[in-house]
Amino acid sequence: MPFTMTADLTHCGALLDAMPDPALLVGQDRRILLANPAARELFAAPLNGASALSYLRQPEPAAALDRALAALAEGARGKPGFEARMFQTSPTRETVLRLTAVPLAPEQGLPGVLVTLRDISHVEEAEQQRRDFVANVSHEMRSPLTVLAGFIETLKGPARDDPAATAQFLDIMEREAQRMSRLVSDLLSLSRVESEEKVRPRAMVSLSEVLRATLAALRPQIDEAGLVVDFRDLPEAPQIPGDRDQLVQVFHNLIENALKYGASGGRIDVSLDRVEALPGLSGPALKVQVRDHGDGIDAIHLPRLTERFYRVDGHRSRAMGGTGLGLAIVKHIVNRHRGKFTIRSTRGEGSTFAVALPIA
Ligand SMILES: Nc1ncnc2c1ncn2[C@@H]1O[C@H](COP(=O)(O)OP(=O)(O)O)[C@@H](O)[C@H]1O
Ligand SMILES: [Mg+2]
Incomplete structure (x- = not known):
């Protein structure tokens, strides 16, 4: 088919359909002439032939569309387009979209305004x-x-x-x-x-050695707290790819937290095991668990513990010299190792912090 400079709705529809973001072509009477699949999905409606205003119901987006239509009627050329923020609420989440309305040149056969919507929620x-x-x-x-x-x-x-x-x-x-x-x-x-975080460590480390060194460094604090730490090693554990200093930081913070916040349980268990499969990991892994028998943590706090500066009890953490950043650092280090970090806790019984790191 020969290419002509005059587009028609079919060509335009094919272009819109290829666009990943929701897009609409709106005519001078504000009716939707064309809508791509992303737009139909966004508004959960067939859209074609409907009034654009019934979908762009908020004042800002409606005004942007009207300004673009007015510019189109005045024969404006080369306008950059009119922008507005639009909010879309679904039962599960609130999305923020950036709407752009651009008047198209009528002599090219498409009298209308191209409306595109981009999800900017994450920004x-x-x-x-x-x-x-x-x-x-x-x-x-x-x-x-x-x-x-x-x-x-x-x-x-x-x-x-x-x-x-x-x-x-x-x-x-x-x-x-x-x-x-x-x-x-x-x-x-x-x-x-x-x-x-994107660069996975390549040096080989022994987790047994890392755990022993961490416990040795924490010995004064363990003795001062009058606690017993039971370390169940795995002598045949293979070396794994890891950044030794960062892994020391991980276990230092987890064991120190157990000492600071779980001391009332009297004992801390540290264990190293091999696991063949875990959801979210592709192969076998080594799993370190740090378990205390202290007060435990209410379930409502668990999902937020790895946020920066999130503390269950700010006064207590500060009195103990905490920064509230320890678990955020742990999470990022475990991510960098492509591992898995999980926290389980029962009020009154204590908490278990588990780190699983892939063997290869
Ligand atoms: N073993 C634990 N038992 C009870 N609460 C804990 C335990 N470990 C961590 N927490 C809670 O999680 C919060 C965040 O821990 P973390 O990020 O290491 O910061 P910090 O120790 O500096 O306060 C702590 O302030 C504490 O409220
Ligand atoms: Mg800490």
């Missing part, structure tokens, strides 16, 4: 997360800074000649400075792990 969500993150970091930084500034003031003034008070204040200031430095190093680890 908006990411922006919201970034704003929340900045607000959280600022909030976490402010409290130790306030304490430091207050004590500096006191040391310069009322407590200047009081050595006992000075010593006591310096201890508090040291603790707050350490809190800020932990926060900064956790933020740095988080950003490093996130940026490396």
Whole structure:
């Protein structure tokens, strides 16, 4: 078929059908001349012949369409199009769409406005997360800074000649400075792990060795808490691809959390096992479980525990020197290893944090 510069509805329909985003061709009378499958799916309607306004019912999108139609009637050329945000609510989720309405050139045989809709929910969500993150970091930084500034003031003034008070204040200031430095190093680890998340580690590591080294490093805290840690090793465990420092970080945080929040149970069990299959993993894996017998965690908190700065009890976490970033870091490191991280807990009985890492 020879190609002519004058398009018709059939050609245009074929083009629209090939577009991944929902698209409509709307005529001067606001009737829908053409709709592609993505648009029919979005509005769950056949659309052809219907009034566009009954689908673009919100004021902003309707106004954008009308401005584009007015531009079309005035014979406007080369207009960039008119944009609006549109909200689409379904029983399961709220979608935010960016609507663009572009007047088409009438002499090419298509008097109408091309309306495209793009789902921008994830962009908006990411922006919201970034704003929340900045607000959280600022909030976490402010409290130790306030304490430091207050004590500096006191040391310069009322407590200047009081050595006992000075010593006591310096201890508090040291603790707050350490809190800020932990926060900064956790933020740095988080950003490093996130940026490396797509690159799977290739070095081979022994999880038995990682667990033994982590337990040795935590020995003073374990003894101080008066706890018993039972480590059930798997001597024949193969080495797996992994980043040793990051895996130490994972188990350090999980065991430290068990010490901090599960101490009332008296005992912590750490185990290493081989599992042949797990949902979400393609082959055999090594599974490390850290189990405490403390108070446990209410089920409503479980899905959110790996969010940055999410804590069940903020006061308790801060009093223990926590940053609220530990489990977020754990989740990202496990993802980078293509592994699986699960949390189970029963109120009054304790919690089990499990990390499964693929053998190959
Ligand atoms: N073993 C546990 N038992 C009870 N609660 C826990 C346990 N581990 C973690 N949590 C809860 O999860 C929160 C987040 O843990 P984490 O991300 O490591 O931050 P942090 O330890 O710095 O508070 C903790 O503040 C605590 O409320
Ligand atoms: Mg922690």
